[in-house]
Amino acid sequence: MDDQIHIQLSSKPFPLIVGVNTLVLRVVKNGEPISGASIEVRANRTMQGQIPCTVVRLKIRRACHEIPMVWPATDRWTIDVSAWVGDELIRDEFTAFVFAVLEENMSPRETYASNTAIEARKSRILRNSGSSSRRTARSDPGRSWRRCDAHGNTLICQWTKHAGSEK
Missing domain, CATH: 2.60.40.730 (SOR catalytic domain)
Incomplete structure (x- = not known):
């Protein structure tokens, strides 16, 4: 622990x-x-x-x-x-x-992420995502990856094909 x-x-x-x-x-x-x-x-x-x-x-x-x-x-x-x-x-x-x-809180988060925790999470994600996996994600629509926004929320992003993008 x-x-x-x-x-x-x-x-x-x-x-x-x-x-x-x-x-x-x-x-x-x-x-x-x-x-x-x-x-x-x-x-x-x-x-x-x-x-x-x-x-x-x-x-x-x-x-x-x-x-x-x-x-x-x-x-x-x-x-x-x-x-x-x-x-x-x-x-x-x-x-x-x-x-x-007062804004409606759409996130389940009820605490603020510290700047130290955000930076640690960003570096851990960058360490775990090599350049080859990024190339694969771009060429494989439907594959997702994670990244953090400025508030420390983990975002799940997904590549999609757009009309005229098939090469």
Whole structure:
């Protein structure tokens, strides 16, 4: 089992909207929540010159901690979460889009994928898909492959024949 400590981030509502929202944070090890960690949250808008939203260092007394935050504008935000478990510092970044109005969530996902997890998934997929399999997929309509979008969702793509493409 994975012996590393991870940070899980969700929100109420999911996905985020302009105004008051609640970030839901869990620090987990081997899938089990850890209580007694200290956390700090900093959210930066991708637009240059934006003042970051910061939550000072808080102590998590329960397995799950809810933090109210006010999102002043729609845009892509980078949420930087730091957690101290004893003397160990765990830090991860999450990219989230803040919408003007609540969007219908078409995905079964209820948590944000960390940027580290997205990059690891991308490199694992690239490692597992050699150039020969890509050529085969292009020449074999109906064959599918996987890739990740910017939000860490796994997409299943499929080649199809279009009229006039038979050569």
